[in-house]
Amino acid sequence: xxxxxxxxxxxxxxxxxxxxxxxxxxxxxxxxxxxxxxxxxxxxxxxxxxxxxxxxxxxxxxxxxxxxxxxxxxxxxxxxxxxxxxxxxxxxxxxxxxxxxxxxxxxxxxxxxxxxxxxxxxxxxxxxxxxxxxxxxxxxxxxxxxxxxxxxxxxxxxxxxxxxxxxxxxxxxxxxxxxxxxxxxxxxxxxxxxxxxxxxxxxxxxxxxxxxxx
Amino acid sequence: xxxxxxxxxxxxxxxxxxxxxxxxxxxxxxxxxxxxxxxxxxxxxxxxxxxxxxxxxxxxxxxxxxxxxxxxxxxxxxxxxxxxxxxxxxxxxxxxxxxxxxxxxxxxxxxxxxxxxxxxxxxxxxxxxxxxxxxxxxxxxxxxxxxxxxxxxxxxxxxxxxxxxxxxxxxxxxxxxxxxxxxxxxxxxxxxxxxxxxxxxxxxxxxxxxxxxx
DNA sequence: GTCTATACATCGATAGAC
DNA sequence: GTCTATCGATGTATAGAC
Numbered sequence: 001x002x003x004x005x006x007x008x009x010x011x012x013x014x015x016x017x018x019x020x021x022x023x024x025x026x027x028x029x030x031x032x033x034x035x036x037x038x039x040x041x042x043x044x045x046x047x048x049x050x051x052x053x054x055x056x057x058x059x060x061x062x063x064x065x066x067x068x069x070x071x072x073x074x075x076x077x078x079x080x081x082x083x084x085x086x087x088x089x090x091x092x093x094x095x096x097x098x099x100x101x102x103x104x105x106x107x108x109x110x111x112x113x114x115x116x117x118x119x120x121x122x123x124x125x126x127x128x129x130x131x132x133x134x135x136x137x138x139x140x141x142x143x144x145x146x147x148x149x150x151x152x153x154x155x156x157x158x159x160x161x162x163x164x165x166x167x168x169x170x171x172x173x174x175x176x177x178x179x180x181x182x183x184x185x186x187x188x189x190x191x192x193x194x195x196x197x198x199x200x201x202x203x204x205x206x207x208x209x210x211x212x213x214x
Numbered sequence: 215x216x217x218x219x220x221x222x223x224x225x226x227x228x229x230x231x232x233x234x235x236x237x238x239x240x241x242x243x244x245x246x247x248x249x250x251x252x253x254x255x256x257x258x259x260x261x262x263x264x265x266x267x268x269x270x271x272x273x274x275x276x277x278x279x280x281x282x283x284x285x286x287x288x289x290x291x292x293x294x295x296x297x298x299x300x301x302x303x304x305x306x307x308x309x310x311x312x313x314x315x316x317x318x319x320x321x322x323x324x325x326x327x328x329x330x331x332x333x334x335x336x337x338x339x340x341x342x343x344x345x346x347x348x349x350x351x352x353x354x355x356x357x358x359x360x361x362x363x364x365x366x367x368x369x370x371x372x373x374x375x376x377x378x379x380x381x382x383x384x385x386x387x388x389x390x391x392x393x394x395x396x397x398x399x400x401x402x403x404x405x406x407x408x409x410x411x412x413x414x415x416x417x418x419x420x421x422x423x424x425x426x427x428x
Numbered sequence: 429g430t431c432t433a434t435a436c437a438t439c440g441a442t443a444g445a446c
Numbered sequence: 447g448t449c450t451a452t453c454g455a456t457g458t459a460t461a462g463a464c
Contacts, residue, residue: 016429167381
């Protein structure tokens with residue numbers, strides 16, 4: 001997903017990358033003000049001291065801009081969770097992880113939208129950007145395993161818990177901490193359930209679904 | 215949020231309302247095909263045999279169309295959950311409620327987006343439409359109270375669980391039932407936690423009932 | 429790389445005739 | 447209510463000067 005002509009010399013490449021970062025940062029600012037889907041390329045260009053066609057030296061299209069923002073947001077996410085202090089008790093570490101993720105979403109609604117909701121028609125992360133998202137996912141999964149969670153179903157439940165807390169936080173108390181406060185209890189509730197089921201790992205309860213499983 | 219000039223005679227009002235319903239239905243179809251934000255008023259008008267400006271006889275703006283869709287989706291939601299069979303055990307009823315809500319979201323991604331995510335820039339439900347959403351919320355809360363949940367914090371956790379299951383279902387397995395299948399276990403996990411925290415722990419079933427819902 | 433200039437298709441929205 | 451005609455703004459894209 002390289003833009004148009006990638007700069008040749010190191011010096012030029014450096015400036016190119018720097019300018020690209022300011023464009024992405026300004027795009028975030030516009031998205032926060034008007035909404036993610038309402039970013040105007042002409043206004044974005046103005047904000048970074050360029051004319052609209054010049055943006056095409058950095059992005060092939062508007063979707064490519066969203067792609068860069070997607071990767072950028074996921075890098076922020078990785079940065080935040082890797083900065084968390086190590087805990088002897090992996091369960092306590094899990095609590096803090098979930099609290100931090102909920103805070104992260106609460107801090108920036110549109111960032112949460114781009115990263116976790118499919119809100120832009122036609123947008124799909126490029127392989128490179130998707131790899132960043134998977135890196136985050138791998139880190140989270142590793143912490144889960146440390147806390148003794150390995151069953152796929154258990155993992156699905158955990159992702160549901162986290163996405164539920166973050167979504168409610170963003171939707172009903174953006175900038176606040178109403179669901180951040182519930183994170184500890186939710187994680188402890190979850191770990192209690194996991195501990196309950198690991199005694200008999202063979203018998204997996206399944207919901208009487210009306211649809212036949214695939 | 216009445217459109218432009220509300221029809222005067224009963225006959226005209228009737229046709230107006232009927233046509234309005236077909237417009238909303240066709241808007242859903244377009245949204246399913248191209249995405250919620252990608253609805254084109256010109257194409258919508260074509261689909262219902264009108265020219266684009268004529269749509270303004272039914273909606274003051276595009277946002278007013280979204281508002282009508284929002285109310286419509288919430289009415290569908292109320293219809294679905296009120297159609298659920300009565301259960302002697304309110305806990306079993308809660309399980310089925312959550313399963314049904316997750317199925318509801320899985321069945322229509324864009325409907326879930328409009329109802330539960332803030333994805334359209336500038337859109338905010340009108341008081342009339344918001345009242346429909348609150349009616350749904352009141353029904354859900356009533357069932358929760360029947361199951362012995364009344365604490366506000368407990369309620370916040372429940373909404374997080376439901377929104378998490380539905381969101382994961384929509385985002386990662388649209389049309390499927392991967393998180394629908396986890397609904398029972400999540401609800402039982404939740405009820406166990408509630409029972410643990412209440413001062414007077416009632417009879418908590420240790421093992422879940424295998425009673426099939428239907 | 430960035431500019432000016434221009435082009436095209438599409439969009440939501442409005443004015444005014446009927 | 448529905449139409450035609452039109453508006454301003456948008457995203458997208460290209461050509462060519464510097």
